Amino acid sequence: MVAPWIVDRPMNARIFEAWIETQLAPNRSPGDVVILDNVAFHKSERAEELVRAKGAWLLFLPPYSPDLNPIEMAFSKLKTLLRKRAARSFDGFAIG
Numbered sequence: 001m002v003a004p005w006i007v008d009r010p011m012n013a014r015i016f017e018a019w020i021e022t023q024l025a026p027n028r029s030p031g032d033v034v035i036l037d038n039v040a041f042h043k044s045e046r047a048e049e050l051v052r053a054k055g056a057w058l059l060f061l062p063p064y065s066p067d068l069n070p071i072e073m074a075f076s077k078l079k080t081l082l083r084k085r086a087a088r089s090f091d092g093f094a095i096g
Helices: 013-027 045-052 070-085 090-095
Strands: 033-036 057-060
Touching (some): 013 045
């Protein structure tokens, strides 16, 4: 399952917790596994409580494992596209 959510500012624990609460946790079932990388805000106690309250559990990828994190490949392609378009903001990319 993917739960996309666009934010126009840097991600932090508060925004991540809001995403968990409104987008991810409501769709979790007992036994589900939520796989996360090791960015600091993923270690939020509140986020973990919200996921565990649904009977799901968290699995963190090993540190420095971009080969296990498919989003890294997508980010690489997106960065290349942004460089080609010289877009420096979300609006610049979206509008072109």
